[in-house]
Amino acid sequence: MPVTDQAFVTLGTNDIYCQGALVLGKSLRNHKTSRQLVVMITSQVTSRMRDVLSNIFDEVVEVDILDSADSVHLSLMKRPELGITFTKFQCWTLTQYTKCVYMDADTIVLCNIDELFDRDEFSAAPDSGWPDCFNSGVFVFRPSVETFHKLLHFAEVHGSFDGGDQGLLNSFFSNWATADISKHLPFIYNLSISSVYTYKPAFLQFGSEAKVVHFLGTPKPWNCKYNPQTRWIVEDESLSGQEHLSYLVLWWEIYISDILPLLTEQERTDGTNSQQHQIGRIELLVKNENPSSVETPESTPGDRLPDSNAEQHSLDCRGPDQSLELPCQLTNECVTQDNVQMVQLAHSASELSIHESEEEARTEDERRKWEQGQIDYMGKYSFENIQKKLDRFLQ
Ligand SMILES: O=c1ccn([C@@H]2O[C@H](COP(=O)(O)OP(=O)(O)O[C@H]3O[C@H](CO)[C@@H](O)[C@H](O)[C@H]3O)[C@@H](O)[C@H]2O)c(=O)[nH]1
Ligand SMILES: [Mn+2]
Known part of the structure; x- marks a missing residue:
């Protein structure tokens, strides 16, 4: 029976990350999740991509960091680098659901993981780089506008120690490491791809139990080249080891x-x-x-x-x-x-x-900068360049 008040939630702020969201969504469907699938997107995502997303996700929700409360706007003015962070926090505004599991767009599931909904806020798995911190690529949470505003306020006052959402969430849910072991998700729910070769014996021992793989860091799967003939990744220097390639x-x-x-x-x-x-x-x-x-x-x-x-x-x-x-x-x-x-x-x-598409990216980037009043007066739109264009036009 489908459960309509609980959802898996992911985020794709551009068409590239949406490729990841699509594969994640499909992996959840392939393993017959009974929960709703939600993807949060921002205005940069093209309508074509939105149509494709709606084939897999029950809800494609556009979130816009600037049209929320004034506090969001103010925070952003002071700390523009936290923009993407705030976007992830928007998952707390999905109050049509009582409980959700957030998953990064660079994760895939290897089996059904609906049992995660038995856990409560805030549950996450240890980060492989610093296990007293959790990794924010997979977490269980309860949507709440109040929590959302608290997070924004916290961001404004304290910022994030790593510049991203993970540092901020770890400071916000600061008793995660000690308070309640049931909120520690087993590592197999967020297997960081690098652990496959940084702790190979553990991977050989427990790897077969993995339920979620997280392509944390670089390269992302969509940055790799793939050979469908050999069913193998076309390797470059950045890909050391072999085992993790099979997840790619x-x-x-x-x-x-x-x-x-x-x-x-x-x-x-x-x-x-x-x-x-x-x-x-x-x-x-x-x-x-x-x-x-x-x-x-x-x-x-x-x-x-x-x-x-x-x-x-x-x-x-x-x-x-x-x-x-x-x-x-x-x-x-x-x-x-x-x-x-x-x-x-x-x-x-x-x-x-x-x-x-480079041309598209460039045009889009320029358009955004124009809209934000950041016009390249010294370069492309310098007086000389505009005059040259006018001269050519008037010839
Ligand atoms: O341009 C971007 C960048 C990120 N995302 C979304 O944000 C997630 C996090 O970014 P990601 O590139 O996956 O970061 P990681 O390499 O996983 O790095 C770590 O650090 C991030 C910043 O703190 C955390 O968000 C991650 O959960 C944590 O695993 C992505 O999966 C997407 O869902 C976008 O939609 N567009
Ligand atoms: Mn990630």
Whole structure:
């Protein structure tokens, strides 16, 4: 029976982190959670991504740090670096639920973890770096506007010793380490990926009991390159050891089989509706060293992807009539192809990687700065540059 007054909650403030939220949400669904799934997003998340999120999450809640009470605004003015921190705290405002489990977008579940709802606020697992502190990537809490305001007030007065939400929450719930052992979640509910190689014997002993993996720090799974042929991560120097890579592989397997079809389905739907040409900010680069493997028994010549000899293809989350320069040869035509074929293409690729569309990121960043009155008067919008533009225009 679905439980409607309890929820798993995650956060994605941009389209990139939303990729993580999607995989987490799908992993919870795959393991048949009976709780509601909620994702908090901010205004930067594109409407295309919101549509995809709503396929997996029961609620997609936009939170805006500046439209809350005045105290939020004031705190932000004094401590702008805490912006993202405040965003996570918004989970306490979800008072339509009586109890929730917050999970970072860089976590996945390996089995059903609904038993966490038997715990009470504030329950969390030790942080692997300093076990007298909890890690704020997974925690049980009770939504309450009062607690939310207390947190904001606390942030304003004391700040955060690590600049993020984890330091602040540890100071706020300062008796966590000593008061009540039932509020210590076992480490297997928040297995930090680095522990797999920093304490290998423990991982070999207890790793099979892991329930939640947390891709804490860098690289995040979406920053890795994946080879669907070998079903292995394309390694770089920052990835030492082997065991932890299999969790990254798991992330990518969920991404390819469950998320990619949704993204491409969305692409198709949007393509037929001129009202919905919102620009997503994700590009999936699909490298294919062996193009012949792209062909499927069902595919007819007319079906074929354009330029099947291309070294690199791109599935770009934007409408087909957005005329933008794509970073590689598979141009806008690909987005009108049947999504099954796109997924097929991804499966036969030799390397997949997720990128933020740089042009979009730049434009968005500039727009935000304009809106905040931070105009680059010394650089791009200097008097000389504007005059040069005017001169060109008037020629
Ligand atoms: O640009 C961002 C950055 C973060 N997040 C969200 O905030 C979470 C925390 O950020 P993350 O990059 O996962 O931080 P960690 O590498 O996990 O680092 C640690 O430090 C963070 C800051 O204190 C805590 O939030 C984490 O729980 C803690 O594990 C993410 O998972 C997302 O849900 C965004 O949506 N957008
Ligand atoms: Mn995290």
